[in-house]
Amino acid sequence: MASHAEGSTKAIFYALGANGGIALAKFAASLYTGSGAMLAEAIHSLADCTNQIFLLIGLKEAKKSANQAHPMGYGRVVYFWAMMVALLLFFVGGAFSVMEGIKHLQHPEPLNSTWVAMVVLGISVVLEAFSLYGAMTEIRKISNGKSFVRWFRETRQSELMVVAGEDIAALAGLTFAFIAVLLTTITGNPLWDACGSILVGILLMIVAIVVIREVKAMVTGESAAPEVHAAIKHFIESQPEVERIINLISMQWGEQVMLAVQAEMRPQPSDTALVDAINRVEAGIQRQWPQVKWCFFEPDHICRNKQTDESELSSYP
Template sequence: MSSSSESSTKAIFYALGANGGIALAKFAAALFTGSGAMLAEGIHSLADCTNQVFLLIGLKEAKKPADVSHPMGYARVVYFWAMMVALLLFFVGGAFSVMKGIEHLSHPEPISNPLVALGVLGVSVVLEAFSLRGAMIEIRKISHGKSFMQWFRETRQSELMVVAGEDIAALAGLALAFVAVLLTVITGNPLWDAFGTIAVGALLMIVAVLVIREVKAMVTGESAAPEVHAAIKAQIEAHPGVASVRNLISLQWGEQVMIAVQAVMQPQPSDVALVDTINQIEAQIQERWPQVRWCFFEPDHPPRGQNP
């Protein structure tokens, strides 16, 4: 298992464990209080667990070997499952919370057993913070010193990006919910709870839209990460058999990368020597970047009248 895949899998299991614990706490509170709202929240957290299961399914499917129908393998299937999770976050998480908040605005009701609700939210905050901490540890291992926002915009690991975005939205949402319930208890005004629910839903929808935008770019087809693309080009140009790189195309394919190179070559004594030089360049690239699964190399000569 590659380091990036291992980081994603760990982050997903952190999130699955946290959401599973949160769901159990909410279902227990619903059983104790008879609260329909808390039961709905338990179902919501169970849906979050389903999101993590989807991501694990995606990682497993991505490892299927190439076949006649999919000659470049199934690595990009992770983008499909990441998009599914982002859509569920938008509709099941965000839209559900907004609708529930609007319903409470129309028919405000006092919170039953507020101490139980605050206790469940407190436990949920701790578990979600644990999940987010685990995701951030894994991100720092592979982000090469980038800020979180820069990594979020440039990463090609859809599953880890989704987990981090979901954790941040959930933690911020739980904090908002805790404050809203606390204000409701202090003021006796149930509208605070309704406003808090709407704010949580809006936050989840905003994060979901940001995640969907990034995953859409991956589905459409993105180059390798900018630093990887630049480093590959620099290594090719530094080879003594290459005069210059005319064009380099890189394409992220799940965890794997495909590159196509058009390079002006230095004069070679024979066609065999030219092929040997190209093979050497490709071997050096794949030794340094094992994720480069395919390398298509087109040798070229300088325009007439120019030396390499």
Template structure:
């Protein structure tokens, strides 16, 4: 298992452990207090647990070896499961929370024992913060100093992107639910609780749409991250066998990477020596970037402008 996969798995287990405990406590508190915002948060945490299981399934399937019908392996299956997670977050987490809030707006009811709800939400904030801290720790290992939003847009690790998005949405949702319950307790107006549930749902749907947008790009087919693409081009151009890189195509394939190079080679004394030169360049690329599983190299001449 690669270091990137290990980091993603750690982040997923952080989130699964935190969300499992949070979901149980939230459901108990929702039944005890009758809080709509608390119930919305409980459903959200349950959906998050399912999401993490989906991601673990995706990482496991991605390790299956290539076969006759999948000659490039199963690496990209993680994108499918990441999309499933985004849809689940949108419909089960977000849409349910909005519907629950609307129901409580139409039929408002008091919250019994709001201190219990506040205590559970406060503990949940701490647990979710622990999960987010674990995810951010793994992100910093691979982000190369990028700001979080830039990493979010450029990363090709769909599973880590999903965990980070979920954790941020969960922590923000908990804070919204805490404020909604607190305002309901202080004012005695149960509409605050209903509005809190709707706000949590809208937040989850916004995050789900952002995740879906990024995962869609991965499914469609994205190049390697910009800094890796630039580094590969610079590396090839610095090789003594290569005179000029004419075209470079990279394609992210899950954790693996495909590279296709069209380059003007320096003159060689024979075809065999040209083949040897190309092989040296390919081997050097794969040694420098072990994730490059396929490397296709085409020698060519520079076309003159007409």
């Protein structure tokens, strides 16, 4: 669990360092050349820097100790900050770029020294690729061989998901901006630059919507990652003290996991022996999955006159 948090922090610092340098270079180039696409990219990089700071704030707050008002701690606060990042990416990055492009469509202006813009964009591609490489390196450590798309859909690490999404959007946006400036240079028509700004904005908004959808699922409350949930279920079923699982609910809580287990236990000689058996199972779970911070175990049994909604029980994996 700790290594996951450290990997996310490392990826965020990679992105923050790259985007800080890129933002300064892009602002200087946009002022020098008058390129709307370059200005849109500069605003995008500045928004990314703010996003990384938000993610670092979220990771720090998530480490706060539990208290009476928050008995399960602050682990899920990272989802709030990830949502803030996605909204900032949509409005400050995407919407601003579209509006800037529309303004340049209505009032086109010739660009100056476009080679400066292309050099800055080329350097930015290298720095963004470095940032994305850092994020993908951390993702490969924890993805267990999954494809990136599958990992993105199933991960519960919102901060690492956001960094990867930002870096991919940034590289694609830089490509659009470079092509727009190049076409403007070749044709002498500044409308290409305006169209590039609009395309960059649309791309950022699409990426932001995808990220918002994934973070929304985390905020609502998702189970532990499917392979973790399945492994825990198999572990409980294999314990000699357990007859069968009636119901198992897992919930991701930031870096930690909460479990609620309803199981039919094998007969024990006494109530004390039953409690000891449950404690052994819980200890085994937390020993193998240290991220399981809370485990609520209810011994039960199924009988014919028990008012149980079988369809509801079967809906859980």
